[in-house]
Amino acid sequence: MTTRIAVLADSTLGNDSRAQRVARAAADAGYDVTLIGRAEGRPAPVLKGVAVITVDVPETLRRHRIRRPRPGLRWPLAYRCAEAHRYRTAQLAVREQLLGTRAAELGVMYRPLVRQAAARAAYSLARARYEVRRAWTRARSAQYQAAVRRRRVPDGFLDDLATALSRLMPARRAWRRLEPLLLDLEAAYGPVLDERRPQLIHARGRRVLGVALRAAVRAEAAGRSVKVVWDADECAALGPAGSRRAAAARDADERAHAAGADAVVTVCEAYAEQLRTRHKLPVPPAVVLNAPAYQERSEQRDVGGVRAACRLGPDVPLLVHSGAVAPERGLLTAVEALPKLYDLHAAFVVPDPGAAYVRTLIERAAELGVASRLHILPFVPPEEIARYLASADIGVVPVHHLPHHEVGLAARYLEYAHARLPVVVSDVRVMAAATLSLGNGEVFRAADTADFVRAVGAVLTNRPRYRRAYQRSPMLGKWSWQTQSGPLLEVYARLAGTPTVAGPAVLART
Incomplete structure (x- = not known):
C-alpha cells in the first residue's frame, strides 16, 4: 500500500x-x-x-483582537470594534452628502425671502450639529486607529508586562x-x-x-x-x-x-x-536547501524570460531581484543606485506587485527620475524561475545585516546560480563567503549605495568571467534540488518504513 x-x-x-x-x-x-x-x-x-x-483561512480569531482593541485609559474615546468605527464613519459621510444636497436646494426650492431665510437658519443649525458630530467622530476614530496600531505591533509597557506574565x-x-x-x-x-x-x-x-x-x-x-x-x-x-x-x-x-x-x-x-x-x-x-532543480543551459544567451517581460533588447544591461520585498531586503539601495548606473534597468520579481513597500520603491524611483528603468513583475512557477531569470545580466541580494541573513544561502541566490547569473551580494557572512570562494560575483558593504554601484559596475565590465565560474565548480550539482531532496526522502523512508528512493543523479562538475 x-x-x-x-x-x-x-x-x-x-x-x-x-x-x-x-x-x-x-x-x-x-x-x-x-x-x-x-x-x-x-x-x-x-x-x-x-x-x-x-x-x-479567514483569521477570525487573530483579527478579532485587532478589530476590538481594549481602549483602556490611554484611548478612552476609541470605538470598541471595527463595525462601530465603520458605521460611524459611513454615517458621517452620508450626513455630509445630504448637507451638500440641502445647500443646493436652498437656492432652488425656496424662492420667497421669508421661506428662504427660515430654510437657511435650519440649514445652519444642521451644519453646526454636523460639525460637532464630525469633530467627535474624528476624535474617536483617531483614538480607535491608534489602539489598532498598538494591537498590530504591541510594544508598549503594558503589552510587554502582559507578555512577561x-x-x-x-x-x-x-x-x-x-x-x-x-x-x-x-x-x-x-x-x-x-x-x-x-x-x-x-x-x-x-x-x-x-x-x-x-x-x-x-x-x-x-x-x-x-x-x-x-x-x-x-x-x-x-x-x-x-x-x-x-x-x-x-x-x-x-x-x-x-x-x-x-x-x-x-x-x-x-x-x-x-x-x-x-x-x-x-x-x-x-x-535541505530550497534549491532549484538542476537543468542544462546552453552557451547561447537567452533573450526571453525576464528581459522579454521588461520589453528590453539584448544589449540593455539588466539586474534582477527575485523574492519578497521588505526594508531589510535592501532593495532601496538598488533603486537609489540607478541614477549612477546610467542605462541599467532593474527588475524586481515579487509575489505581490501591489504591496505597500513595492509602491514605496516605485515612488522613490520616480523621485530620482528613474521610474522608467524600474520594472515590477509577478512571480513565475518555481520550475520556471531559473530559466526565466537567465536573460538578465546580474542577480542581486542586497540584504542588510540581520542574524537570519548571515547564516544561510537565500533561495534567490541559488536561483541566480542555476540561471548562471553573476551575483552582487551584500557582505553577509555565508553568501559573501560563497561568492568570494566561487568567484561568481562581487560583494559590497550592506546598505552602501556607492559600494553597490562599484560592485555592479565591476560585474558589468566582465560578465563572461563571472559566468564561467559556474563551469569551473561542482557547486551547482550540490545546490540542486535533485541532491538536496535526498536527505528529505531518507527521512520519509525511515519514518514510513519504505525503501529509500534516490533522486536523479547530477554530474559533480557542470
Whole structure:
C-alpha cells in the first residue's frame, strides 16, 4: 500500500516554491501526496502526481483582537470594534452628502425671502450639529486607529508586562493567548487533515506544526499511526520577531510542539544547530536547501524570460531581484543606485506587485527620475524561475545585516546560480563567503549605495568571467534540488518504513 503524505503549508501555494518542490519530490518517489495550503485569488498550482487542496483561512480569531482593541485609559474615546468605527464613519459621510444636497436646494426650492431665510437658519443649525458630530467622530476614530496600531505591533509597557506574565504560563496555554492565528489555522486545516487520513504529515513552517501534531493525536485515538516531519525552514527565527509579544509567541509555540515532531529538517546549518540545542532533539535536523532543480543551459544567451517581460533588447544591461520585498531586503539601495548606473534597468520579481513597500520603491524611483528603468513583475512557477531569470545580466541580494541573513544561502541566490547569473551580494557572512570562494560575483558593504554601484559596475565590465565560474565548480550539482531532496526522502523512508528512493543523479562538475 502506498504511503499517504500530506504537505501542509501556511502559505499561498503559488508563491511557495519549497512546498511545491517537497510535494513533487515525494510524488516522484512514489508516495501518494496531498499539498494543502491557503486559498488565493488565482488558481492553485497544478503539480504532476500531487493532489492540491486550498483552504480558506479567514483569521477570525487573530483579527478579532485587532478589530476590538481594549481602549483602556490611554484611548478612552476609541470605538470598541471595527463595525462601530465603520458605521460611524459611513454615517458621517452620508450626513455630509445630504448637507451638500440641502445647500443646493436652498437656492432652488425656496424662492420667497421669508421661506428662504427660515430654510437657511435650519440649514445652519444642521451644519453646526454636523460639525460637532464630525469633530467627535474624528476624535474617536483617531483614538480607535491608534489602539489598532498598538494591537498590530504591541510594544508598549503594558503589552510587554502582559507578555512577561504570559511567559509564566505553561507553553501549551501561552501560545494560544499570544498568537490566536494558530487557532485559526487549527480550525481551517484540522478537518482537512482528518478527512485525508495521511500516514505522514510534512509541516512546512512552525505555525502548522501544532496543527499536524494534533491531527496525529486524533488519528492515534482512531487507531491510525501518523508521523510528523517539521520543516523549520524559516531562518528568520534567528532574527527579530517584530515585538516582544511575537517573540514570546514564537518561543511558546516551539516549546509546546517542537519535541513532538518525529523528525526535523531545516534550510541552514546554523538554525539546525540552534534547534538541536534549544529543544534537545535526539537526532540533528537534516539540512535541505530550497534549491532549484538542476537543468542544462546552453552557451547561447537567452533573450526571453525576464528581459522579454521588461520589453528590453539584448544589449540593455539588466539586474534582477527575485523574492519578497521588505526594508531589510535592501532593495532601496538598488533603486537609489540607478541614477549612477546610467542605462541599467532593474527588475524586481515579487509575489505581490501591489504591496505597500513595492509602491514605496516605485515612488522613490520616480523621485530620482528613474521610474522608467524600474520594472515590477509577478512571480513565475518555481520550475520556471531559473530559466526565466537567465536573460538578465546580474542577480542581486542586497540584504542588510540581520542574524537570519548571515547564516544561510537565500533561495534567490541559488536561483541566480542555476540561471548562471553573476551575483552582487551584500557582505553577509555565508553568501559573501560563497561568492568570494566561487568567484561568481562581487560583494559590497550592506546598505552602501556607492559600494553597490562599484560592485555592479565591476560585474558589468566582465560578465563572461563571472559566468564561467559556474563551469569551473561542482557547486551547482550540490545546490540542486535533485541532491538536496535526498536527505528529505531518507527521512520519509525511515519514518514510513519504505525503501529509500534516490533522486536523479547530477554530474559533480557542470
